[in-house]
Amino acid sequence: MFKPFRLTGVVVLCTLLGASVVQAQEADPARYALVPYPQELVPRQGDFVITANTKLVLSANKTFFSNEAAQLQALVKQGLGKTLPVAAKAGTGAIVLKQNDQLTGEEDYTLDVTPQQLVISAKTPTGMFRAVQTVRQLMPAIIEGVKAGKLAKITVPAVQITDHPTYAWRGMHLDVSRHFFSVDYLKKFIDLLALYKMNKFHLHLTDDQGWRIEIKKYPLLTEQGAWREFNNQDSVCMQKAKSNPDMEIDKSHIIQKNGKTLYGGFYTQAQMKDVIAYAAARHIDIIPEIDMPGHMMAAIKSYPFLSCTGGSTWGPLFTTPICPCNESTFEFAENVYSEIFALFPSEYVHLGADEVEKSTWAKSPACEAVMKANNLSTVEELQSYFVKRMEKFFNSKGKKLIGWDEILEGGISPTAVLMYWRSWVPDAPVKAAKNGNTVIMTPGNPLYFDGIPDRNSVSNVYHFDPIPKGLTPEEAKVIIGAQANIWTEWIPSEKRADFMFMPRMTALAEVLWTHRQDYDSYLKRLNSQYKRLDRLKVHYRMPDLDGFTDDNVLVGKTVLKLEKPAPDITIRYTTDGTAPTVKSPALPEAYIIPGPGTIKLASFSPAGSMSDIYTLNYRQQSFFPPVSVSGLQPGLQLQYFNGSYKSATKLPATADSLVVVPNAIIPEGMGKGGKAFGARLTGYIEVPETAIYSFFLTADDGANLLIEGDKVVDNDGWHAPVQKSGQVALQKGLHPFELQFVEGGGGYTLKLEYRVNGGKIQQVPDAWFQRK
Secondary structure: OEEEEEEOOEEEEEEOOOOOEEEOOOOOOOOOOOOOOOOEEEEEEEEEEEOOOOEEEOOOOOOOOHHHHHHHHHHHHHHHOOOOOEEOOOOOOEEEEEEOOOOOOOOOEEEEEOOOEEEEEEOOHHHHHHHHHHHHHHOOHHHOOOOOOOOOOEEEEEEEEEEOOOOOEEEEEEEOOOOOOOHHHHHHHHHHHHHOOOOEEEEEOEEOOEEOEOOOOOOHHHHOOOEEOOOHHHHHHHHHHOOOHHHOOOHHHEEEEOOEEEEEOOEOHHHHHHHHHHHHHOOOEEEEEOOOOOOOHHHHHHOHHHOOOOOOOEOOOOEOOOOOOOHHHHHHHHHHHHHHHHHOOOOEEEEEOOOOOOHHHHOOHHHHHHHHHOOOOOHHHHHHHHHHHHHHHHHHOOOEEEEEHHHHOOOOOOOOEEEEOOOOOOOHHHHHHHOOOOEEEOOHHHHEOOOOOOOOHHHHHHOOOOOOOOOOOOHHHHEEEEEEEEOOOOOOOHHHHHHHHOOHHHHHHHHHHOOOOOHHHHHHHHHHHHHHHHHOOOOOOOOOOOOOOOEEEEOOOOEEOOOOOOOOOEEEEEOOOOOOOOOOOEOOOOEEOOOOEEEEEEEEOOOOOEOOOEEEEEEEOOOEOOEOOOOOEEOEEEEEEEOOOOOHHHOOOOOOEEEEEOOOOOOOOOOOOOOOEEEEEEEEEEEOOOEEEEEEEEEEOEEEEEEOOEEEEEEOOOOOOEEEEEEEEEOOEEEEEEEEEEEOOOOOEEEEEEEEOOOOOEEOOHHHEEEO
16 A cells, blocks of 8 residues: 655655655656745656647536636737637647546645646635746746747646645735825736745735725825825935935925925725725735724824824834724724725724833823723723723724734733734743734734845845744644734835845745745755746846955955856946946956955846845955953953943943853843843954954844954944854954944844855854963
8 A cells, every 4th residue: 555745756666565666756846846846746757738729628517717728818918919719629639627526625726737737626715826927937938928928839837736835824015105006006016925835915005104094984194194204214215225226205296386396195985995806816815904992193183183192193112093093094994994994895903002102092082981981901901992992892893903013012812913023022922822812924024125234135035934832733723814014114125025025025925835844955946036036127126246245355366156047148347436336337257356345246147136236345464463351251251331322332331241162142031021121242253263253243223243353344323133244364263252232122133154265154163262
């Protein structure tokens, strides 16, 4: 008796007696460049060829898969220039759509492709649509980006696929409040979600900076609240746009009104109905978010009665919220959400309820009365009162409430859905799950895609596990999936948005659909996806260049030799401080560094996509001789500083406490509760050979690495996790070591890695560190 076991394109047949094992040919990542990868894939020889004579055979119920058949026909037309004739019976050379009630899930499908026939089976239209996207990715990329192609044939590699998702919630979030995006871009965004089998689009429609959806009962929300004069975030973008055109604010969203330059925009309800229908045809739910009680400045400025103070200003951290102690507030909230419910068919609606500045509540006589009447002792419980009351209203209209994880504070309803984002509160999703609440994972690290990407970003997303530690398998069942969030304070254009979420989203898509890690295979398949994205005019972030650091040392003749991430990519450079363009010279295969100075690099795809601009600084240096110190012990000394420090160079001389650590790490528990702090790690690093050492320092927030008093890596300032790098020339032996670190509050990251002589980047061994 044989039981088949399939894993990552490999078919293994095992006897119960454990005798023979037969392994089929490994699936070629270039031939089956599918992202996300199917649960089961069996490669076959040959191809199915689609021509103008290929017949399309529908299921017995001709209308059941009508939308999905139309999607498939559209793909064929993009290749052949015409749709396929529909036939009543399946025959050789036909594409057959079948309804299969034996499949379990709504999104399950099978794909059976031989040189003779292409058969797609699904239980529901949703499953059929997911299958069509798989067929789409198996088709050549040349079909993309055209309305009617001129190919004589489209080949699909023969294969057998059985597929289903691991997680029900596979989401992406887009903030259109901080910076506004067109209806056309929303549809492009939806198309990309569909291509990679994502199924939830969380649309953040309101915030302090702008109200983006028409509410007919309150017209000032968009007449006034959708527009603003340029703010400090816009100014940052404008400054960056001088060297990066992707950072330029979209001029189509800038108007002149009453002698003022205003930026913004909003969606009419008619426009949003069109977007919702577009998403529904691609089996994607749009989950609207009207964020309250905080982040409501745009609304309060138009309707000042909403706050406890009759207006809204910035407090110590956030803006004045709406007042949960006046019935007029609930009347407003219910009226707004009634129009939202009528517009969006999604069973889930997001209330927000994060980052609420509650100081005005604490001073309000009305709130004092409400708290006394409802036996509430804290303003956190008052927020819970607001959320629970809103949830009852949601439920009365057949909707399920989602809130950010702050809804745990003050007590959570057992039926509310929690969206976890605060990485520095790791027990939040565990508490919610043990309470029986449905949980969606969206931790800031690594799923906030507004964080500047670096060479680790895709890997960090790919290796993300949606199940937090501390849950039993039964408790983990309430984790229904995850999503990545795009907050747009510093994402002012559609091109910049593309750059920030692609290709990171493809990694998340595979985590949530397949939930089986094969990173090397994924990278190979991803490389094949770039041509498709080029034709779809996606301004994705190009694969990283490697083989250098940000700050480099010159010791004798130095040759810069880079390996292209793909054969058709061109690396261009400048030495005069300007940004490389498509007209800049191509980098020679072996470029001899002429001397101290700066080189800027960028890679370009044939379609015009451009990578990050890499700035390489070169300085002359001699090898540092080792020092002789006796009586050393393993590890480093860590000085801990309570308080908030904007720069790692500003740490005081005297620490609040001292601990010993084995490596360049921050022990768990420091900065508990998301508090700001600083740390200085000192001692010696003992290198095993004389060489130029490259160090890679990842930090959130700021960090500096000093060896022999020389600043090797500067990663200072408050920022999301990002990696910086530098070199130092060291003789074998001991060298003074110092690492400065500051955390601004909200969760920290610190990681130190090294490379020598072009080898693998790896963590610095504990054995290299010693202290007095």
